[in-house]
Amino acid sequence: MRITVTVDGTKYTDEVEPRTLLVHHLRERLGKVGTVVGCDTSNCGACTVHLDGHSVKSCSVLAVQADGCEVTTVEGLARDGKLHPVQQAFHDNHALQCGFCTPGMIMQSIDLLADNPDPDEQAVREGLEGNLCRCTGYQNIVRAVRDAAQQMSPGAGPEAERIAENKHVGVGGD
Amino acid sequence: MTATIEPEVGKSRRRKEDERLITGRTRWTDNITLPGLLHMAVLRSPFAHAKIVSIDTSAAKSAPGVIAVYTAKDLDPDGSVGMPCAWPITPDMKAPRRPVLASDTVNFAGEGVAVVVARSSAEAHDALEEIDVEYDELPVVLDMEAAIADGAPLVHEDLGTNTSAVWKFDSAEAGTGGNVEDAISSSEVVLKRRFRQQRLVPAFMEPRACVVDPTSTQITMWSATQVPHILRVMSALTLGIPEHKLRVIAPDVGGGFGGKIGVLPEEMMSLLVAQKLGKPVKWNETRSETMLAAHHGRDQIQDITISATRDGQVTGLKVELLANLGAYNGLVGPGVPILGAFMFNAIYKIPAYHFACTNVYTTTTLTDAYRGAGRPEATFAIERIMDELAVELGMDPMELREKNWIKHEEFPFTTVCGLTYDSGNYEAATEKAKQLFDYDGLRAEQEKRRASKDKVQLGIGISTFTEMCGLAPSRVLGSLDYGAGGWEYASIRMLPTGKVEVTTGASAHGQGHETAWSQIVADQLGVAFEDVEILHGDTQSSHKGMDTYGSRSLVVGGIAVIKAAEKVIAKAKPIAAHLLECAEDDLEFAGGKFTVKGTGTSTTMGDVALAVFAAHNLPDGVEPSLDSDATFDPENFSFPHGTHLCAAEVDTETGRIKLRSYVCVDDVGVAVNPLIVEGQVHGGLAQGIAQALFEGTEHDESGTLTTGTFADYLLPSAADLPSFTTDRTETPSTTNPLGAKGVGEAGTIASTPAVVNAVIDAVRHFGVDDIEMPLTPMRVWHAIQHGTTDAGGPGRGEAGGGLGSIDATGGAQ
Numbered sequence: 013m014r015i016t017v018t019v020d021g022t023k024y025t026d027e028v029e030p031r032t033l034l035v036h037h038l039r040e041r042l043g044k045v046g047t048v049v050g051c052d053t054s055n056c057g058a059c060t061v062h063l064d065g066h067s068v069k070s071c072s073v074l075a076v077q078a079d080g081c082e083v084t085t086v087e088g089l090a091r092d093g094k095l096h097p098v099q100q101a102f103h104d105n106h107a108l109q110c111g112f113c114t115p116g117m118i119m120q121s122i123d124l125l126a127d128n129p130d131p132d133e134q135a136v137r138e139g140l141e142g143n144l145c146r147c148t149g150y151q152n153i154v155r156a157v158r159d160a161a162q163q164m165s166p167g168a169g170p171e172a173e174r175i176a177e178n179k180h181v182g183v184g185g186d
Numbered sequence: 187m188t189a190t191i192e193p194e195v196g197k198s199r200r201r202k203e204d205e206r207l208i209t210g211r212t213r214w215t216d217n218i219t220l221p222g223l224l225h226m227a228v229l230r231s232p233f234a235h236a237k238i239v240s241i242d243t244s245a246a247k248s249a250p251g252v253i254a255v256y257t258a259k260d261l262d263p264d265g266s267v268g269m270p271c272a273w274p275i276t277p278d279m280k281a282p283r284r285p286v287l288a289s290d291t292v293n294f295a296g297e298g299v300a301v302v303v304a305r306s307s308a309e310a311h312d313a314l315e316e317i318d319v320e321y322d323e324l325p326v327v328l329d330m331e332a333a334i335a336d337g338a339p340l341v342h343e344d345l346g347t348n349t350s351a352v353w354k355f356d357s358a359e360a361g362t363g364g365n366v367e368d369a370i371s372s373s374e375v376v377l378k379r380r381f382r383q384q385r386l387v388p389a390f391m392e393p394r395a396c397v398v399d400p401t402s403t404q405i406t407m408w409s410a411t412q413v414p415h416i417l418r419v420m421s422a423l424t425l426g427i428p429e430h431k432l433r434v435i436a437p438d439v440g441g442g443f444g445g446k447i448g449v450l451p452e453e454m455m456s457l458l459v460a461q462k463l464g465k466p467v468k469w470n471e472t473r474s475e476t477m478l479a480a481h482h483g484r485d486q487i488q489d490i491t492i493s494a495t496r497d498g499q500v501t502g503l504k505v506e507l508l509a510n511l512g513a514y515n516g517l518v519g520p521g522v523p524i525l526g527a528f529m530f531n532a533i534y535k536i537p538a539y540h541f542a543c544t545n546v547y548t549t550t551t552l553t554d555a556y557r558g559a560g561r562p563e564a565t566f567a568i569e570r571i572m573d574e575l576a577v578e579l580g581m582d583p584m585e586l587r588e589k590n591w592i593k594h595e596e597f598p599f600t601t602v603c604g605l606t607y608d609s610g611n612y613e614a615a616t617e618k619a620k621q622l623f624d625y626d627g628l629r630a631e632q633e634k635r636r637a638s639k640d641k642v643q644l645g646i647g648i649s650t651f652t653e654m655c656g657l658a659p660s661r662v663l664g665s666l667d668y669g670a671g672g673w674e675y676a677s678i679r680m681l682p683t684g685k686v687e688v689t690t691g692a693s694a695h696g697q698g699h700e701t702a703w704s705q706i707v708a709d710q711l712g713v714a715f716e717d718v719e720i721l722h723g724d725t726q727s728s729h730k731g732m733d734t735y736g737s738r739s740l741v742v743g744g745i746a747v748i749k750a751a752e753k754v755i756a757k758a759k760p761i762a763a764h765l766l767e768c769a770e771d772d773l774e775f776a777g778g779k780f781t782v783k784g785t786g787t788s789t790t791m792g793d794v795a796l797a798v799f800a801a802h803n804l805p806d807g808v809e810p811s812l813d814s815d816a817t818f819d820p821e822n823f824s825f826p827h828g829t830h831l832c833a834a835e836v837d838t839e840t841g842r843i844k845l846r847s848y849v850c851v852d853d854v855g856v857a858v859n860p861l862i863v864e865g866q867v868h869g870g871l872a873q874g875i876a877q878a879l880f881e882g883t884e885h886d887e888s889g890t891l892t893t894g895t896f897a898d899y900l901l902p903s904a905a906d907l908p909s910f911t912t913d914r915t916e917t918p919s920t921t922n923p924l925g926a927k928g929v930g931e932a933g934t935i936a937s938t939p940a941v942v943n944a945v946i947d948a949v950r951h952f953g954v955d956d957i958e959m960p961l962t963p964m965r966v967w968h969a970i971q972h973g974t975t976d977a978g979g980p981g982r983g984e985a986g987g988g989l990g991s992i993d994a995t996g997g998a999q
Binding site for chain 1: 200201203204205206207208209210211212214216217306308389390391392393438439440441443472473474695696697698861862864865866868869870871872873895896897901903904905907909910933
């Protein structure tokens with residue numbers, strides 16, 4: 013089947029097998045290897061990307077389902093050489109070790125903050141339930157998401173305003 | 187060049203590694219692609235034990251996209267290839283050959299029987315379905331005790347036994363302590379308990395993978411491995427590939443926890459297949475394959491006897507283990523319980539000790555190193571039985587520990603195992619932990635809840651621990667029959683512009699070596715943190731090493747970096763003196779500058795590097811190089827320690843456990859980067875808590891793994907874990923110039939018994955003195971309903987009510 017998907021701002025039109033999963037299309041056809049595969053049961057969340065602004069596990073979406081959609085991966089978050097506040101917060105709070113879960117974790121965190129711009133610890137923990145990390149014990153991830161919430165809150169500066177305005181990076185959703 | 191003024195060591199530097207990882211610009215093995223790359227998939231046995239009657243690959247060979255299909259006969263026609271085991275623990279250890287692919291029998295569910303090579307991974311996996319294998323089932327051997335009973339079916343007929351080896355240590359024989367039988371027979375109190383260490387999955391997030399490119403004059407192998415250097419040597423020895431014709435690269439590696447320490451049959455298959463086809467080949471496993479075929483950890487039955495005086499002085503400790511190796515020996519699998527042998531006495535002055543371990547083959551996935559490797563198992567047993575002994579004696583469990591532990595002023599202290607603990611301060615760590623935890627307040631609340639028969643009961647769990655890190659002095663490893671040394675290597679290359687390239691043999695997979703090593707080098711050479719680049723995980727750039735496991739990277743590898751830096755300074759000094767036209771003795775080196783004493787005249791390390799590059803004006807006979815390398819072989823292990831305290835709430839009506847607070851104070855010696863240390867502790871805690879509460883593999887009666895995916899095997903999520911309160915005390919190690927002790931395994935080792943002790947403490951008044959891990963709500967509820975009795979006897983299940991039926995059916999979640 014012929015599909016057209018806009019990934020990180022670039023439009024790609026390809027023939028794909030109907031069974032191809034979005035994550036394999038991204039990785040193998042489009043070279044977007046920043047998004048990774050950690051399991052085959054959609055439990056780990058390592059492959060989380062944004063599909064039209066909402067987080068999805070790209071191993072549970074067929075590439076053909078993304079036809080006509082806009083996909084944002086971890087590779088499309090930084091703008092003008094500046095990290096997304098959630099990326100920056102993960103770095104600042106040592107919220108990663110091996111980093112394999114990190115792309116999915118970051119994408120899920122951004123969606124979580126779009127739904128709840130000021131989550132308490134429990135809300136962050138529950139919001140990240142579908143993303144597994146084996147290194148960090150989650151504590152610093154939780155810290156990072158709450159730190160990012162502060163950085164992105166209204167009035168937190170030009171970066172927050174830019175993120176709020178820019179649906180393309182997946183914040184804001186509907 | 188900027189001279190560093192503030193010391194880098196001790197700074198919570200944010201990691202250099204992060205940038206590529208948070209932006210997706212990573213090089214995981216599965217990201218690597220090459221022109222003409224083919225994909226390999228492995229057909230795995232669905233049976234735990236079976237004869238292979240026939241394999242028909244003809245349909246698979248003509249499936250779309252398929253290039254080749256191989257069985258054992260094709261890859262290893264004369265059956266000469268055996269997967270390596272580096273740790274034959276006794277001279278008479280029975281060691282079955284582990285083939286790259288099973289040829290006659292399969293000995294665990296998941297063992298490879300054929301490989302398909304196709305143009306795409308999907309086509310390779312499709313074609314697996316077309317291979318027709320006829321099996322003739324053999325009796326399975328799943329239970330360790332049954333495996334060593336008379337008349338048990340044999341995993342390997344030719345060995346004539348399922349016992350691999352029996353390894354013993356006795357303090358009376360070794361001359362390091364008394365006779366344990368005498369201690370037990372003459373002591374006022376003797377307690378015997380049986381503990382089980384359930385089988386765990388290391389569950390690194392990145393599945394295993396490798397890519398082999400044979401198209402150059404040298405074969406290049408990328409692998410998601412913890413041990414690229416060992417992998418290169420072992421590949422050469424196993425397959426006869428000339429070592430200098432093989433380059434192994436561990437690119438970004440998504441976690442290991444010991445689970446990527448093996449040399450894999452799949453790596454050997456990839457090498458063989460790539461050479462046969464003359465084309466690059468990638469193997470990338472699915473998570474379900476990882477769960478089946480990557481090695482598991484733990485899996486011991488521990489019979490522990492402790493003797494003491496009525497007033498709480500421990501007099502003897504006897505440990506009898508059964509360790510499940512699975513179907514074959516892993517690279518270091520047989521030695522894992524031996525690492526634990528030296529840790530059962532933990533932080534205590536135990537005068538008599540006997541240890542015996544029987545390694546057993548069963549028709550299950552093999553076991554090997556998993557975070558802590560032997561030491562978590564040992565710590566669990568001693569910390570659990572200390573709690574039980576305290577109850578027996580009517581003492582506070584903390585008081586019992588304090589009475590028996592090595593006092594601060596008694597260090598260095600040689601233990602009953604013959605290890606010399608160089609430094610430690612158990613009092614300081616414990617005091618700090620108790621304050622952070624509000625130990626007395628929680629004890630008071632516990633009393634109140636018990637008195638009021640609250641349906642939610644509160645328990646307090648203690649775990650005081652030490653471990654041996656910095657694996658390890660080569661001589662010690664030799665005395666334990668381990669096949670390799672424990673040294674580590676580093677080199678420093680001074681670049682003409684004053685920047686520094688450092689190579690290390692310790693290959694990281696998430697620990698932050700690039701950051702910590704840069705901090706060390708910045709201090710040593712007086713260069714900026716940013717001016718240091720750390721190269722690792724490539725046998726070409728960092729050409730020798732012993733890799734990363736056993737919390738050895740910093741305390742062995744980090745010291746090698748310091749030694750190399752000292753040599754750079756020594757090489758630079760005569761050149762600096764020549765440039766400054768002074769005597770060498772008149773120079774002092776600090777902050778990256780050589781300064782003529784008593785004057786302001788100086789030159790920087792960068793200036794010297796540039797002068798060396800130009801080589802126009804060097805002292806006579808001096809080679810134009812500041813490059814240096816060093817190998818560090820430690821004289822002793824290091825011994826981090828800590829006190830972990832856990833408060834657990836148990837809903838007595840549902841068996842549900844909530845960790846209300848978790849406090850730990852770890853002493854890892856000098857912390858090079860406290861931020862990284864804290865992160866390591868957090869992750870370790872999560873893994874240890876997961877052993878206590880969530881994780882455990884299960885097999886059905888046919889040997890099928892019923893916890894074969896992340897849907898069945900409960901890896902905790904953020905919502906399953908609490909936030910931890912962590913702190914540190916700092917008692918520098920005296921066994922290395924940095925004073926560091928290692929931190930990678932501490933959290934995992936200490937937390938499992940802390941949590942289990944807390945839960946038992948919460949429900950002990952229901953007659954509960956043990957619950958098998960993982961402490962699922964059902965098990966806790968059963969224990970509350972029936973209590974537990976006679977934990978020492980083999981018939982524990984029967985007496986333990988519901989637990990018996992759980993065991994008989996292979997456990998229940």
